[in-house]
Amino acid sequence: MVILEAVSLVKRFGDVRAVDGISLTVGQGEIAGLLGPNGAGKSTTLHMLLGLVTPDSGEVRMFGLDLAKNRTEVLSQVNFSASYLGLPGVLHVREVLNAFARLYGLRHPRKRVEEVIDLLEIGPLARRKVVELSSGQHTRVQLAKALINEPRLLILDEPTAALDPDAGDRIRAMLVRIARESGTALLITSHNMREVERMCERIHFVSAGRIVATGTAAELASDFGVDDLEEVFLKVAREGAVPA
Numbered sequence: 001m002v003i004l005e006a007v008s009l010v011k012r013f014g015d016v017r018a019v020d021g022i023s024l025t026v027g028q029g030e031i032a033g034l035l036g037p038n039g040a041g042k043s044t045t046l047h048m049l050l051g052l053v054t055p056d057s058g059e060v061r062m063f064g065l066d067l068a069k070n071r072t073e074v075l076s077q078v079n080f081s082a083s084y085l086g087l088p089g090v091l092h093v094r095e096v097l098n099a100f101a102r103l104y105g106l107r108h109p110r111k112r113v114e115e116v117i118d119l120l121e122i123g124p125l126a127r128r129k130v131v132e133l134s135s136g137q138h139t140r141v142q143l144a145k146a147l148i149n150e151p152r153l154l155i156l157d158e159p160t161a162a163l164d165p166d167a168g169d170r171i172r173a174m175l176v177r178i179a180r181e182s183g184t185a186l187l188i189t190s191h192n193m194r195e196v197e198r199m200c201e202r203i204h205f206v207s208a209g210r211i212v213a214t215g216t217a218a219e220l221a222s223d224f225g226v227d228d229l230e231e232v233f234l235k236v237a238r239e240g241a242v243p244a
C-alpha cells in the first residue's frame with residue numbers, strides 16, 4: 001500500500017532550482033532514504049512533503065489524499081524530526097511531550113507520553129528542562145515527540161546526526177522495529193552511509209534537485225560499478241555520475 005506519493009515536485013528560491021522535478025513513493029512499513037550532497041534539495045523536498053514549503057508545481061498525496069486539499073486530516077497522521085527544530089527550552093521534557101500529545105488530540109495523552117519516554121529511553125531526562133539537554137539528548141526528545149501520535153508516516157531529517165554510536169544503534173533498531181511492527185512508513189535523510197545501508201530498503205539519490213538513481217544499496221553499488229554506498233555517494237557528489 002502506497003503511503004506517500006510525491007509527483008514532479010518543483011521549488012525555486014530566486015534563481016536557485018532547489019528541487020527540480022522530484023517524484024517518489026514510500027510504501028507501508030517501508031524505510032526509504034533520500035541521499036545526496038549538501039544543497040542537493042533533500043530538506044526542501046521534505047519540507048514540501050510536510051506542507052511547510054509550498055511547491056511551485058507538483059503534488060503530494062498521502063494515504064490516497066491530496067495534501068494541499070486535506071492538510072489537517074493528512075498531517076495528523078504524519079510526524080517529523082530534525083535536529084534544527086527547536087523545542088520550548090523553559091519546559092521540562094515531560095511537559096513538552098504532554099503539550100504535543102494534547103495538540104494531536106490523543107485519547108490517552110499521559111499513557112502515550114510514558115510510552116514514548118520508554119521507547120526513547122529518556123526516563124532520566126523527563127524532569128529536566130529542554131534548555132539543559134545535550135544535543136544528543138535533545139535529538140532523543142525530538143524523536144519521542146515525533147512518535148507521539150503513532151504516525152503512519154515518519155519523516156526524519158538526519159535522525160541520528162548528534163547521537164553517539166551506541167545511542168545511534170539503539171535508535172536505528174527501534175525505528176526498524178516500529179516500521180516492521182506498526183507498518184509505519186519512514187523517509188529519512190542521512191549522511192551516514194552505513195546507517196542507510198542498514199536501515200533503508202530503497203534509496204533515492206538526489207543531485208542538483210533531481211533524483212539521479214533509485215534502488216537498494218546493493219543495486220546502486222552494482223549499477224555504479226562500485227563496492228558500496230559510500231563509493232556511490234562519492235561518484236554522484238564528485239563526478240555528477242549517473243548509473244550506467
Ligand SMILES: Nc1ncnc2c1ncn2[C@@H]1O[C@H](COP(=O)(O)OP(=O)(O)OP(=O)(O)O)[C@@H](O)[C@H]1O
Pocket residue numbers: 013016017018036037038039040041042043044045
Ligand atoms: N529558504 C531558502 N531560501 C533560499 N534558498 C534556499 C532556501 N532553502 C534552501 N535553499 C537553497 O536550496 C538548495 C537546496 O537546499 P536544501 O536545504 O534542500 O539542501 P539539502 O540537500 O537538504 O542540503 P544539506 O545536506 O546541506 O542539508 C540550496 O542551494 C539552498 O541554498
